[in-house]
Amino acid sequence: MENMSNSIVNIGDINYLGRIFDKAEKGEPIGIVYLGGSITQGCNASTEDKRYVNMSAKWWEEKFPQSKISFFNAGIGATTSQFACARVEEHVLDKNPDLVFVEFSVNDEDDLFFMETYESLIRRLLKNDSVKAVVMINNLFYDTGTNAQGVHNAVGLHYKLPIVSVRDYIFPEIYKGGINLSDYTDDMLHPKDLGHKMISDLIINLLETEYTYYKKIGISGEKPELPTKLTACRFQNAIRYQNTNCVPVLEGFTADMHISDYFSDPFKDGWIATSKGDSITFTAKGNILMLQWKRTVNHPAPVAYAVIDGKEDEKVKLDANFEETWGDLCCLTTLTENAGEVTHTIKITVDQEGRQNNSFMLISLITAD
Numbered sequence: 001m002e003n004m005s006n007s008i009v010n011i012g013d014i015n016y017l018g019r020i021f022d023k024a025e026k027g028e029p030i031g032i033v034y035l036g037g038s039i040t041q042g043c044n045a046s047t048e049d050k051r052y053v054n055m056s057a058k059w060w061e062e063k064f065p066q067s068k069i070s071f072f073n074a075g076i077g078a079t080t081s082q083f084a085c086a087r088v089e090e091h092v093l094d095k096n097p098d099l100v101f102v103e104f105s106v107n108d109e110d111d112l113f114f115m116e117t118y119e120s121l122i123r124r125l126l127k128n129d130s131v132k133a134v135v136m137i138n139n140l141f142y143d144t145g146t147n148a149q150g151v152h153n154a155v156g157l158h159y160k161l162p163i164v165s166v167r168d169y170i171f172p173e174i175y176k177g178g179i180n181l182s183d184y185t186d187d188m189l190h191p192k193d194l195g196h197k198m199i200s201d202l203i204i205n206l207l208e209t210e211y212t213y214y215k216k217i218g219i220s221g222e223k224p225e226l227p228t229k230l231t232a233c234r235f236q237n238a239i240r241y242q243n244t245n246c247v248p249v250l251e252g253f254t255a256d257m258h259i260s261d262y263f264s265d266p267f268k269d270g271w272i273a274t275s276k277g278d279s280i281t282f283t284a285k286g287n288i289l290m291l292q293w294k295r296t297v298n299h300p301a302p303v304a305y306a307v308i309d310g311k312e313d314e315k316v317k318l319d320a321n322f323e324e325t326w327g328d329l330c331c332l333t334t335l336t337e338n339a340g341e342v343t344h345t346i347k348i349t350v351d352q353e354g355r356q357n358n359s360f361m362l363i364s365l366i367t368a369d
Contacts (some may be wrong), residue, residue, distance in 0.1 A: 006205055009156070009165045014210065022221075029070065033095055037078065040053060052071070063207075079266065081108050081368075093125075103137040105140070115231055135163075135185070140171060142185050164206045202288070234368055243270060246365075256269065281348075285351045287338065287343070288336070289339050291365040295319070309345055316333065
């Protein structure tokens with residue numbers, strides 16, 4: 001599999017990456033952020049330098065030795081573009097990156113809901129003055145070829161973004177039986193070292209191709225204008241509330257102040273409770289109201305209910321008992337998409353206790369337009 005051309009879904013507008021090449025050639029510093037799920041985080045790579053993130057970032061260092069290249073890995077496992085809309089300011093834009101790689105094609109579903117959350121994320125990134133380019137990455141489930149690139153790439157083509165598809169490169173060979181899957185992945189999702197190298201090679205191939213176009217045709221110097229929206233983009237201005245930026249009413253809940261040693265820990269800066277009747281109440285404005293909470297493999301776990309504006313007959317069950325076996329889940333639940341653009345109260349109450357010291361963990365409240 002030496003021909004990598006099939007992996008390039010779209011070259012896009014050269015004025016995206018071309019403006020970064022121009023800056024790098026002048027010896028100016030370049031900042032890169034990789035935003036995605038567990039593959040971006042580096043799951044199943046044997047060492048950090050074997051992650052696709054590190055290997056593809058090294059291309060910039062070798063191509064432009066006169067420029068200081070810095071990169072940040074904003075991958076968090078088992079997360080989607082829906083959550084990314086809420087964390088993009090803190091985890092990406094606050095770092096003033098020139099370039100953002102986005103990888104959620106195996107975490108998002110191939111449906112209209114995630115088309116909207118994905119476009120909301122892409123649009124928010126491109127509207128930022130610091131961000132000069134966004135590159136999309138389509139990973140896959142190796143056994144089925146399943147991913148969300150149908151809706152994702154519709155967004156990317158509409159915005160004329162560079163797109164690289166790992167699926168389009170490797171799955172035809174998988175389908176023909178031309179490769180040994182165990183060389184690439186142990187679980188049909190997370191790449192091993194060889195799989196990470198493949199992703200990096202495909203990204204580098206895209207970058208080299210883009211650089212060739214840049215050298216031949218140059219750039220206009222202007223960032224491409226945003227096109228009209230494909231979807232409502234209701235998640236574009238999502239806001240995330242945690243114990244670091246809000247003070248809800250606590251009745252039995254306490255702020256979780258544990259210190260995490262690594263960025264990708266999603267279970268931090270929230271609130272915890274253990275006893276039946278413990279409650280936490282937020283006051284917030286937003287038409288879309290979402291909660292992040294922890295589901296655990298440690299059974300039996302607590303069960304809570306969320307109630308908006310006192311409407312007990314519409315309460316949402318939050319059962320923390322997670323039936324998967326791979327680990328605890330940072331669960332994102334949409335309470336409603338039609339709350340109305342007014343101020344609401346959102347009350348979460350523990351209804352059933354778990355076993356001793358098995359707390360209910362509320363990680364954040366997220367609101368959107």
